[in-house]
Amino acid sequence: MLQTDAYVMLSMVLFVLGAMGVMLRRNAILVFMSVELMLNAANLALVAFARQWGNSDGHLFVFFVITVAAAEVAVGLALIVAIFRTRRNINIDELNQLQG
Amino acid sequence: MATEVWLFILVGAIAVVAAVMLLLSQNAVHAALFLIINMGCIAFLFLLLNAAFLAMVQLAVYAGAIMVLFLFVIMLLGAERPGGRSPYGWLAPGAVVLALIFLVTVALALSQGGISDLQAPPAHPQLRVANLAADAGPLELRLNGSSVGDNLPQGSVRDYEALPPGDYELELRALDDRTLLSGSLVLEAGQRYTALIHGTGAPALSLLPDLAEAGSLRVFNGWGEAVFLVDFASELSDEDTIVLLGDVAPGALSDPLAVADDADFSNQALVNELDEVLARPGAGMIFNAGDGESALLVLSPLRRFEGTLEATVDLLVTPSQASFGGPADIGLKLFNQYLLPMQIVALLLLVAMVGAIVLTHRPKVAPELERARLGRRRVSRPLTSAIASQLGQGGSGQDSDPAALPPAGTQER
Numbered sequence: 001m002l003q004t005d006a007y008v009m010l011s012m013v014l015f016v017l018g019a020m021g022v023m024l025r026r027n028a029i030l031v032f033m034s035v036e037l038m039l040n041a042a043n044l045a046l047v048a049f050a051r052q053w054g055n056s057d058g059h060l061f062v063f064f065v066i067t068v069a070a071a072e073v074a075v076g077l078a079l080i081v082a083i084f085r086t087r088r089n090i091n092i093d094e095l096n097q098l099q100g
Numbered sequence: 101m102a103t104e105v106w107l108f109i110l111v112g113a114i115a116v117v118a119a120v121m122l123l124l125s126q127n128a129v130h131a132a133l134f135l136i137i138n139m140g141c142i143a144f145l146f147l148l149l150n151a152a153f154l155a156m157v158q159l160a161v162y163a164g165a166i167m168v169l170f171l172f173v174i175m176l177l178g179a180e181r182p183g184g185r186s187p188y189g190w191l192a193p194g195a196v197v198l199a200l201i202f203l204v205t206v207a208l209a210l211s212q213g214g215i216s217d218l219q220a221p222p223a224h225p226q227l228r229v230a231n232l233a234a235d236a237g238p239l240e241l242r243l244n245g246s247s248v249g250d251n252l253p254q255g256s257v258r259d260y261e262a263l264p265p266g267d268y269e270l271e272l273r274a275l276d277d278r279t280l281l282s283g284s285l286v287l288e289a290g291q292r293y294t295a296l297i298h299g300t301g302a303p304a305l306s307l308l309p310d311l312a313e314a315g316s317l318r319v320f321n322g323w324g325e326a327v328f329l330v331d332f333a334s335e336l337s338d339e340d341t342i343v344l345l346g347d348v349a350p351g352a353l354s355d356p357l358a359v360a361d362d363a364d365f366s367n368q369a370l371v372n373e374l375d376e377v378l379a380r381p382g383a384g385m386i387f388n389a390g391d392g393e394s395a396l397l398v399l400s401p402l403r404r405f406e407g408t409l410e411a412t413v414d415l416l417v418t419p420s421q422a423s424f425g426g427p428a429d430i431g432l433k434l435f436n437q438y439l440l441p442m443q444i445v446a447l448l449l450l451v452a453m454v455g456a457i458v459l460t461h462r463p464k465v466a467p468e469l470e471r472a473r474l475g476r477r478r479v480s481r482p483l484t485s486a487i488a489s490q491l492g493q494g495g496s497g498q499d500s501d502p503a504a505l506p507p508a509g510t511q512e513r
Contacts, residue, residue, distance in 0.1 A: 018119065080177070
């Protein structure tokens with residue numbers, strides 16, 4: 001059986017790549033996809049720990065994370081469509097009307 | 101190295117490369133396709149981690165539904181082009197440095213912490229109580245003073261209940277709080293037990309460890325004489341009786357008998373040494389060896405109204421333990437322990453659906469207003485271009501402008 005360490009390390013690498021995507025990309029849809037990548041990395045760690053402890057509660061949490069991600073994508077993409085319709089642009093650096 | 105290690109390295113490398121390409125690709129459609137590859141790899145890793153159900157959900161919901169939604173929106177908006185230069189040029193090297201520091205910290209913590217050396221505690225033993233005593237009436241079984249089977253009527257079997265492993269003081273009480281029996285028992289971790297209350301007069305309690313092997317059938321004899329499980333057809337005919345399980349002494353448990361997948365008990369009977377049929381299991385008593393069930397056939401006396409004793413048969417089926425990470429395991433937990441969170445998440449999905457509709461919904465403009473707005477446009481555009489051409493500036497570029505606009509009404513400003 002492969003060590004849990006290896007899975008957690010892989011999940012951390014994917015998580016960091018996703019976080020860099022959120023920070024560095026300008027396109028709102030790409031930022032969104034990077035958030036999905038981070039959620040996936042967290043899911044991988046949860047499943048690895050579930051196997052380590054022989055307890056499938058971690059699987060249940062992954063199930064809920066996937067469900068919440070689906071809801072989040074539905075609302076987020078609707079927001080992006082609405083913003084694109086009014087501004088013809090989804091560059092997140094230019095969407096700063098809410099700045100104080 | 102084992103196959104699992106090679107598979108992990110290969111699939112993990114593909115996942116990381118896909119994530120890096122997601123970070124670097126200039127075209128949003130390419131980024132979405134790389135994310136699909138990444139999610140496929142993660143589904144494969146779920147399979148390596150014994151999470152078969154989640155691997156399928158990951159493929160169907162994430163790589164399927166959610167990514168289709170992403171691709172659909174990218175192509176609908178025509179947003180595949182890059183977002184342009186960031187005004188924050190210093191962010192990229194800063195992010196890389198922070199990421200490396202974070203990864204080194206995590207690697208140090210993992211190498212020092214020794215997560216993989218931790219061991220899961222063994223599963224708790226499970227106990228079910230069956231009251232098959234002839235004369236005792238409703239009973240209560242207490243272990244270390246706390247009740248495990250309360251108001252247990254004659255002939256009933258409780259579901260399995262998880263208890264901490266260890267030694268227990270047992271006490272069997274009648275409904276009027278008389279103590280009928282007391283003693284002690286030991287429950288070992290990872291085992292499943294049936295506490296069988298049987299006997300005429302003062303009840304006795306036998307603690308039977310349940311077998312995990314699928315399709316094994318055992319006979320417990322709660323009757324006063326030795327019994328045999330025989331083939332009923334051979335019992336009726338002149339030929340020799342086919343004995344399936346022989347000579348089970350009173351109060352004893354037989355060896356396990358392997359039962360075929362679709363076996364039922366309609367042609368079997370329990371007989372005593374004199375070949376008198378004591379009882380026949382009914383045709384409705386079936387257990388499914390193919391689903392991993394095993395069973396215990398209990399012969400016990402039942403007191404009739406006239407005071408005579410009659411042998412009855414009960415079949416106690418031991419269901420299979422749901423396999424780790426399988427749909428049955430997830431489903432059982434979802435509908436028992438996690439029912440409320442599931443309801444809340446379902447509500448959240450409903451709200452998200454309504455929210456998406458509300459966000460993308462375009463309010464309907466009254467028809468006369470819309471017509472007035474379109475009429476104004478139709479008049480004003482040629483007028484402005486005529487004025488512009490008379491003023492002698494920007495002839496061709498502005499002339500083509502109205503034609504380039506989509507048909508009236510499709511574009512909202």
